[in-house]
Amino acid sequence: MQHLIQDGQERADGLVRLDPEDPGLLRGLSAFETLRTWGEGLPTLALHLARLRDSAAALGLPAPPLDLLADEAHRAVAALQGAGEPVRLRITLTPRTRLVRAATGLPPTGLARACTRPWPGTGGLSGRVKHGSRAAAAVALQRADADELVWVDERGAAVEGSWSNVLAVRGGRLFTPPDDGRLLPGVTRGLLLRQARALGVPTLEVPLPVAGPWDELYLSSSLRLLVPVASLDGAPAAGEGPVGAAVSSALRAGLEAGRLPPP
Secondary structure, eight states, rough: OOOOOOOEEEEEOOOOOTTTTTTHSSSSSOEHHHHHHHTTTTHHHHHHHHHHHHHHHHHHHOOOHHHHHHHHHHHHHTTTTGSSSEEEEEEOOOOEEEEEEEEEEOOSSEEEEEEEEOOOTTTOOOOTTOOOOOOHHHHHHHHHHHHHHEETTTEEEEEEESSSSEEEEETEEEOOOOSSSSSSSOOHHHHHHHHHTTTTTTTTSSSTTTTTTOOOEEEEETTTTEEEEETTTEOOOOOHHHHHHHHHHHHHHHHHTTTOOOO
């Protein structure tokens, strides 16, 4: 099931009208955010809208009306909440349209098989910009016999995944690559770090050699939360452990109750 709102108008037929000359369609000049409901609400919406505003500014897109987008997001989600399932939400901005899409069903959250690929760079944009030019990552993931790619730099350090951030645990401490301009610092990545600190787990944002050794290894995203990595490049990986499980469980409980961890 889905519910679409385009430029403020309900699309009951489920069809989106696109201008064939829209640079968002022709050149991937678009900004987007993806999130999900927790309980009956959207506790992370303000964080995603703030990042959407920043991405739009970096791409030269018209400033998004955040209050209007928030209203449309809640309207789209409310139309599906009677289905009794979590609702995922995607908000997309192009130079010529804005689209809010709510849909039931979430991607699988079980163990992930990951593979590494050389980091392709950001194409001149800051890695902090969440844009629609993702053909290279999409093709690489299609060709890989894996659930996710992990981009690694020339030193073998993880940068990020195609849809995820990378986190690892060693000696009771939670590690993740630094926000150095190359990666998209995910909303969920930030919330996991905040939750870890609230639980007394030390956090370090430092170069993360993906090969480890690690006690636990994870991918994070707004739809999947924290996903243990079961294999990396075909070899067994550290996967889940007590630190990640405790942090993820506490964050999930807070989000279901509509609470964010302390900054």
